Amino acid sequence: MNYSVNASISAIKDAEIHIKDSEIIFGISPDTEASLPNPAELFLGSLSACILKNVARFSVMMKFEYTKAELTINAVRLDKPPRMDEIQYELLIYSQDESLNIDLLQKNIEKFGTIFNTVKACCSVTGTVKKIVD
Structure with a gap:
């Protein structure tokens, strides 16, 4: 592509x-x-879009329903050289679906996300995925 x-x-x-x-x-x-937004925020926005797109994608593949997903990303920028160093995310999935496997969803997001894998190759990316029963 x-x-x-x-x-x-x-x-x-x-x-x-x-x-x-x-x-x-x-x-x-x-x-x-x-x-x-500044360029750094656009960069994090791209990572956000990747993660959320994969929530939609894997909800079909893993056969679970959700009403919405919310994502917060925080990053630490180094000055010398200027770059992102640490990125942390928290993904909240609002769902009453008992078949939702949060661990597998996170594994799939982190394994198959194009932007996620690109970012992970050059800095630390860690996160949590939580189910919120709505």
Whole structure:
């Protein structure tokens, strides 16, 4: 599979990424740091999307139902060299389905996620998956 995105920047203002029919605006200056995502947050957003997409994918394969999933990701950035060092996630699956195997779901997310595996190859990624009976 091949992927392609286009991005642009206007001199010291905002920047945007164009992916298919979507446009993601991100901040590149101190004026927008409080209101727009920065590149590090977009990176973590990509990891989030990967994990949540796999929740949907594995709910079909593992035959469990859920009403929603919520994910929180926290990361530690090093200064020298500047990079992400430690990433922790907490995934909450809201479900009353007794057939939901949380351990197997986490194993599958961590084994078959494209972005997850890419990130895991260069920094520590740890997390928990919890079932919330709703």
